[in-house]
Amino acid sequence: MMCRVTGLRDHFKSYSILKIIDKYNNINFTSRRNCVVCSSSLDDPLIVLPEFPLTELYVPFKNTQKTAVLDQEFYLCRKCGLGQLKNLVSGELLYSDGYVTRTSTSSSATAAIHQFTEFIDEILPDGKLDAIFDIGCNDNYLIKQFAQRSHNLFGNDPIIDSRVEDYKESQLTLIGDFFENIDFDTLGVNIDCFLCSHTLEHIVDPASFLSKALDAGNENTLYFFQFPGLEGMIRDAHFDQIFHQHFNYFSLKSIQYLLSKLGGELIDYRVNAYHWNSLMIAFRKTQTPAVNQIFFSDTCKTILNKPFILRQYELFKQSMKITSNRLKSLNNERILGYGAALMLPVLDYHLEDGLSNVEAIIDEDLSKVGKYYLNVPIQIISTKMAGRLEDSIVLLTAINSTDASRKIIPKLIDLKFRQIIIPLNLI
Numbered sequence: 001m002m003c004r005v006t007g008l009r010d011h012f013k014s015y016s017i018l019k020i021i022d023k024y025n026n027i028n029f030t031s032r033r034n035c036v037v038c039s040s041s042l043d044d045p046l047i048v049l050p051e052f053p054l055t056e057l058y059v060p061f062k063n064t065q066k067t068a069v070l071d072q073e074f075y076l077c078r079k080c081g082l083g084q085l086k087n088l089v090s091g092e093l094l095y096s097d098g099y100v101t102r103t104s105t106s107s108s109a110t111a112a113i114h115q116f117t118e119f120i121d122e123i124l125p126d127g128k129l130d131a132i133f134d135i136g137c138n139d140n141y142l143i144k145q146f147a148q149r150s151h152n153l154f155g156n157d158p159i160i161d162s163r164v165e166d167y168k169e170s171q172l173t174l175i176g177d178f179f180e181n182i183d184f185d186t187l188g189v190n191i192d193c194f195l196c197s198h199t200l201e202h203i204v205d206p207a208s209f210l211s212k213a214l215d216a217g218n219e220n221t222l223y224f225f226q227f228p229g230l231e232g233m234i235r236d237a238h239f240d241q242i243f244h245q246h247f248n249y250f251s252l253k254s255i256q257y258l259l260s261k262l263g264g265e266l267i268d269y270r271v272n273a274y275h276w277n278s279l280m281i282a283f284r285k286t287q288t289p290a291v292n293q294i295f296f297s298d299t300c301k302t303i304l305n306k307p308f309i310l311r312q313y314e315l316f317k318q319s320m321k322i323t324s325n326r327l328k329s330l331n332n333e334r335i336l337g338y339g340a341a342l343m344l345p346v347l348d349y350h351l352e353d354g355l356s357n358v359e360a361i362i363d364e365d366l367s368k369v370g371k372y373y374l375n376v377p378i379q380i381i382s383t384k385m386a387g388r389l390e391d392s393i394v395l396l397t398a399i400n401s402t403d404a405s406r407k408i409i410p411k412l413i414d415l416k417f418r419q420i421i422i423p424l425n426l427i
């Protein structure tokens with residue numbers, strides 16, 4: 001006979017599992033009808049992704065039902081060159097149960113911050129600044145790089161709210177709220193430099209967001225933003241980088257279009273080829289309108305056009321098809337995945353039979369070990385749990401960041417897997 005307490009515990013456990021599954025079976029979302037940069041109406045979608053999975057949902061139970069999926073469409077605005085999603089999942093759902101990503105614990109994210117910092121250092125004038133503000137500061141890894149440049153460092157991030165004790169720093173003022181809600185008049189200083197790393201792509205209304213940032217500065221304020229670059233994603237056929245959490249896919253053309261519209265001007269830019277082909281941009285309030293429009297004329301013709309994008313998407317699908325066929329041909333062998341990446345459900349989605357013949361996903365992050373993805377029923381295990389690897393085949397399952405993929409490959413070689421499969425044929 002089952003113990004009464006154990007029985008109740010099991011009852012509540014299965015009740016909470018059902019509650020989670022139910023929550024992600026009724027996804028709350030809004031739909032865009034017009035481009036969020038230039039207001040043109042969205043014409044036909046370039047890419048249609050039916051029942052596209054949400055990402056970053058690690059759970060302690062195995063779920064084999066189709067859960068946490070939503071139809072998605074990807075558009076390119078012909079007028080301003082913005083790539084964008086049609087359906088925007090509510091932030092409440094996207095960030096409520098998800099894994100909280102901390103920049104400082106991800107080696108590819110810290111490498112991207114260092115590249116960004118180098119770019120900023122080349123443009124920032126020498127000497128102390130009055131104040132630096134990091135929009136969406138995460139765990140302060142970026143703003144801390146500027147500790148010597150100002151006595152007034154500010155950062156905001158809604159994730160700070162519940163963990164404010166973790167973030168106490170003497171010269172740093174942290175605001176646990178969305179940027180949109182901050183009253184800059186209450187800060188009592190002039191911000192001469194705004195930083196913003198990998199935030200703009202998540203914003204529902206990037207025009208109001210940038211407008212607020214420009215309003216909060218003065219004529220001399222410098223702005224440094226970085227976000228995934230659309231041109232690089234298309235050129236590399238890296239369409240696995242399209243996912244529900246990135247609402248906006250800015251190209252150089254579209255960001256410059258938006259800045260001009262809002263009274264800003266691009267000063268310089270650089271691309272980080274190793275991390276999402278990120279565009280690192282520097283801008284300020286418009287001082288010399290005549291220099292606008294010079295940056296993007298070439299890419300616009302060759303990359304941001306519909307036939308080229310569709311051809312590249314076909315190339316991506318062919319890579320996925322080859323990987324699917326290879327996995328099928330190795331059906332009788334032991335196949336393991338390596339890298340319990342946040343976006344693994346997207347790889348699972350694009351492969352023909354998903355990751356169905358992958359036995360488990362190996363990851364070094366012990367906080368993930370033992371868990372599953374809500375929408376991919378494969379367990380995450382440690383290297384030790386995987387046992388003997390010499391006769392096994394490994395599929396690289398962390399493919400979104402080139403830098404992260406390059407760091408994993410030597411580990412896979414050291415672990416002496418019999419064979420390594422790289423799904424995108426490109427790192």
Ligand SMILES: [Zn+2]
Binds near residue numbers: 036037038040077078
């Ligand atoms: Zn547009």
